[in-house]
Amino acid sequence: MDYTYEISAAGKGYNAVCGVDEAGRGPLAGPVYAAAVILPPGLEIEGLNDSKKLTEKKREQLFDIIIREAVSYSVASVDEKVIDEINILQATYLAMKKAVEGLSVPADYALVDGNRMPPLPIEGETIVKGDAKSPSIAAASILAKVSRDRFMYELDKEMPQYCFAQHKGYGTKLHYECIEKYGISERHRLTFLKNLTEAGK
Secondary structure (H helix, E strand, O other), X not given: OOOHHHHHHHHOOOOOEEEEEEEOOOOOEOOEEEEEXXXXXXXXXXXXXXXXXXXXXXHHHHHHHXXXXXXXXXXXXXXXXXXXXXXXXXXXXXXHHHHHHOOOOOOOEEEEEOOOOOOOOOEEXXXXXXXXXXXXXXXXXXXXXXXXXXXXXXXXXXXXXXXXXXXXXXXXXXXXXXXXXXOOOOOEOHHHOHHHHHOOO
16 A cells, blocks of 8 residues: 555645545444545555454554544544435435545545545545555544444443444344344434334334
8 A cells, every 4th residue: 555646636736635434334323434534645654454454453553643643634423313314325425525524634635435426525536445545545444433433332331232332233143133122222224224114123
């Protein structure tokens, strides 16, 4: 992983390039998170990679380094009620937009993980598997993932019966068993559980 994409954008005249990524599109419960990160040009962070390829311990360590070293960073979330209202794709776009707008040092170009460009207030491009190609996107993926996991740990304290600390809201066998036993909570995404709601559970 190197700064090829960041350098290319700088070569086009952009001065503050941010990486943008999300976490939590797939779970049955909780918010979707997004982060935007501007890294100093050429900054080397050992072990920086796609958050999904890292252990939780490594993500936590990198989280602290990223927020310390970044020129600017911002994390935003959109909760399950809005996800149900506008759908998960639009909610993800909204979280990304909020993250970019929340940067204390404004970005003028965005490198976005994926193949669909959200409606951001700045120019940008998408990069498929960008969290394994761009340090800025990898940093954003880690901030989004760690922030969401921390939220789910807190939610687990409020609702221990759903075991959120173990599955983070994803549709695991354990999670479905908890829903079967305790019903659908106010933190679940109803549009993700249509089959269960239609069955009267």
